[in-house]
Amino acid sequence: MLKTELCLLHPGKRKKQHKWFVFVSRIYINNPMQKLRMEALQRKSLHEIKQTEKIPVVAVLENIRSAYNVGSLFRTSDAFLLQSIYLTGYTAIPPHKEIKKTALGAEESVEWHYFTNAIEAVLHLKESGFTVYAVEQVDNSILLNKMNFDPHDKIAVVFGNEISGIENETLLHCDGCIEIPQFGIKHSLNVASAAAVVLWEIVRTRLNKI
Amino acid sequence: MLKTELCLLHPGKRKKQHKWFVFVSRIYINNPMQKLRMEALQRKSLHEIKQTEKIPVVAVLENIRSAYNVGSLFRTSDAFLLQSIYLTGYTAIPPHKEIKKTALGAEESVEWHYFTNAIEAVLHLKESGFTVYAVEQVDNSILLNKMNFDPHDKIAVVFGNEISGIENETLLHCDGCIEIPQFGIKHSLNVASAAAVVLWEIVRTRLNKI
Secondary structure, three states, X not given: OHHHHHHHHOOOOHHHHHHHHHHHHHHXXXXXXXXXXXXXXXXXXXXXXXXXXXXXXXEEEEOOOOHHHHHHHHHHHHHOOEEEEXXXXXXOOOOOHHHHHHHOOHHXXXXXXXXXXXXXHHHHHHHOOOEEEEEOOEOOOXXXXXXXXXXXXXXXXXXXEOOOEOOHHHHHHOOEEXXXXXXXXXXXXXXXXXXXXXXXXXXXXXXXXX | OHHHHHHHHOOOOHHHHHHHHHHHHHHHOOOOOOEOOOOOOOOOOHHHXXXXXXXXXXXXXXXXXXXXXXXXXXXXXXXXXXXXXXXEOOOOOOOOHHHHHHHOOHHHHOOEEEEOOHHHHHHHHHHOOOEEEEEOOEOOOEEHHHXXXXXXXXXXXXXXXXXXXXXXXXXXXXOEEEEOOOOOOOOOOOHHHHHHHHHHHHHHHHHHHO
16 A cells, blocks of 8 residues: 555656655565565566667577477566577467467567578578577587676577477587586476576676666 | 497496497587487486485475476476475375476476475475575565575575465565566566576586585
8 A cells, every 4th residue: 555655656756666665664564575566576568678678699499399388488588688589490479379378478578580490590690690509418518507608799599399309400500509407317308497597597697788 | 329239238337338429429420419319318217316315405386376387397306406396385296197297207206295385394494404595576585696505505495376476474484585687578487487597596506516
């Protein structure tokens, strides 16, 4: 209630409202674990995000079988302010009921393009100055913790099919392969989880630039 | 074929076989982007994983609505060699058809326990010497990139319901809150993606110990 009243008193001054709210809540409620409401999170509107400069990082999805995974990847790409998602092969594209169910609107905020196959997408990215990595376990893959991502680089990352991974032909066009260290019985992570981990690792080196 | 032959020649010496295979494949195939087969990944068997010392990290799931998300979390926990998963509240527990569909067997390799509510689980962990963090956006949350996880600490991380997050009462029992920096229109990541990111951030400081 207090927060709503402050919002009404100072429409359009979200930062100020937030500080006021934090100040008032600490006096009256005294709970540093108070969950932040949507307004306090200062998230951008769909209109604002369209005008915002993105980070030059692109996720390329090759033949992703589950549209739910595609939706999750839209949501991660929205959160990390990615420039674009390239959907390739038989990966589902928006509008799509299952993408919507996990993207929850992020399919509107993240720019996407479709390519018939991933090689086209990779070549297009390389011509545009991107270094293109595949997330795949190959002879010469580099462990994710050994990657020293340059925060100034334009980086694209290819994620492959849930069962068969990235096509061999596509791999040959990439600049290198990234492997997430894994120690259990399964040979790989879920593709949306793997993407979240790799994209976070790239984004965290750029946090002071966002 | 070559690899199979080498396996037959040197049963039980997988590392040696792998080096041989890499050596031979480089001469005859000369493809550094050659995908590694399951044997070359050196994954543990279910029997071996039960004997393996885990890292003292526990994921606590509170009222997770989607059993698919629970399954993904099992798979991530298997990959990162977590000590245990604590399933609490109305979170689905194995055996469960939907957990199986995304865990793909990891529900067998990762130790799990059920608690009626997350507070019980948190108190149990604190008594066992764990520092318990909640992944939640609160007034005093610490950004993930500012967390300096001690690789020697016993750490538990609570992940909450997909819509409402972690219960206020549970938050009050945690030692601190972690927030994943996010810059888009959505207020949060998918819970399985968020968990993958946070668990990776904890695990990568311990990679030389696994």
